[in-house]
Amino acid sequence: MQFTKAEEYGIFGVLYLAEKDRAVVTPLSEISKAQNIPEKFLAKIFQSLSKSGIIRSHRGVRGGFTLAKDPSEISVKEVLETIQGPYHLMKCLGDFKSCTMNKVDFCPLREILLIAEKRLVSVFDEYTLSDLVKWEKARTAAT
Amino acid sequence: MQFTKAEEYGIFGVLYLAEKDRAVVTPLSEISKAQNIPEKFLAKIFQSLSKSGIIRSHRGVRGGFTLAKDPSEISVKEVLETIQGPYHLMKCLGDFKSCTMNKVDFCPLREILLIAEKRLVSVFDEYTLSDLVKWEKARTAAT
């Protein structure tokens, strides 16, 4: 529900890959060091990302990770949801049954949360990793 | 950052008041019982709401709470932010200095979070308590 370290780390992890050539295999240790992320934590995150087909893993000597698709085809939403599951402002938004109070039939708060969440998630769906990389490059070029 | 019980309880608490005539003084015990909220928890929430001028407290025998303004003048955002402080998807959005990684100059993730948060909060700013009451009444009338 909230923005968590895992998500932040995940984004920066894939972003690091997105900034390189897709063919370059990058070990976890390098990413972890470059982005200041606890290595084991990033490992767990990358495991999920690998399973869901966003990145590809390569074991053995000189192994590591590469992006599985082009950065322009990976939405921010995709990355975030892979890491922490569907983003919900409150559990009941995914399933009305999980309402903690006993609003079995109707809940005005839920209505407004649905609207809010829809707008929120749409932002993450609109942007891709290549957008982020673009912004960063534009910024460093400007200075 | 996340939607918390306190916020949910707070909304339902004021909503209970909003459904009544503004002149009626309602004790915490009644609200707590009607909405299934731990009384002491609700007490703490109402304390903040009282301080920020959303509701008014009345002590002594037959005391309790009333709304300080008309429901149509109380935005959902106002209530939520009173309870848990400014809503931020990540701390750095309020203050760049509180960045946990060392992105001192620029951060692409922050850019996208700013956009997302703006859209999210705008929803809560658009609706007032009277909107929620209206929805509820429309619903109960329909069934």
Added chain:
DNA sequence: TTCTTCGGCTTTAGTAAATTGCATAGGAAC
């Protein structure tokens, strides 16, 4: 004075996030 209801503070319990550790498996290099 008395009883009721809010006010403010402290403490406890519960839950989830953040991090670390270790033993295993796959695979390149030689």
Added chain:
DNA sequence: GTTCCTATGCAATTTACTAAAGCCGAAGAA
């Protein structure tokens, strides 16, 4: 095929925050 490197998988820990309860004091109507 041996060796070394790097990911994989699971368990355990620490930390942080949420949720809730408790206690005593203050205000105020009856």
